[in-house]
Amino acid sequence: MKITFEIKTTCSRPFHITVSEETPMFELRNIIVTEVEYYTIMMRDDVVDIFIPYENNCVSIRELSSDTVKSFIDKYPDYFQKDNLSIVSNFHQLFVMDRLYLDKIQNNDEAPIYKDVIPPKEENIVKTIMTTAISMMTGTGMK
DSSP: OEEEEEEEOSSSOOEEEEEETTSBHHHHHHHHHHHHHHHSSOOGGGEEEEEEEETTEEEEOOTTOOOBHHHHHHHOTTTSOOOTTOGGGGEEEEEEEEHHHHHHHHTTOOOOOOOOOOOOOOOOHHHHHHHHHHHHHHOTTOO
16 A cells, blocks of 8 residues: 655655555655755755654654554554545655754744745756856956
């Protein structure tokens, strides 16, 4: 069976990952970290923790976990509410804590959660290179 996780970070919109329930948790963690690098401004080393809030604690997904996705979900039934009649029973949230956000909250600094990221400005690179090269050769536009 396939399980979809919504990955929530402090610096981007949530994104989704779908894996088999037999996927090892350490592999899921590696997939998430790779996707965090792709979808956010964070790098692999910025990720401090990937977790679920459970009761009054945070349960981390460890790098060397021997659990599969299914066994991890079965350990925390209150968080991963299973309803076999619902399509949402295979859709769950995981959270990513990054180093900068953790430092800010530990220092009692303002630590906003960014729900949107300004998309990169699309620019024709060839046009920029050509304009710069022509400016350098002719001296136009130089100060």
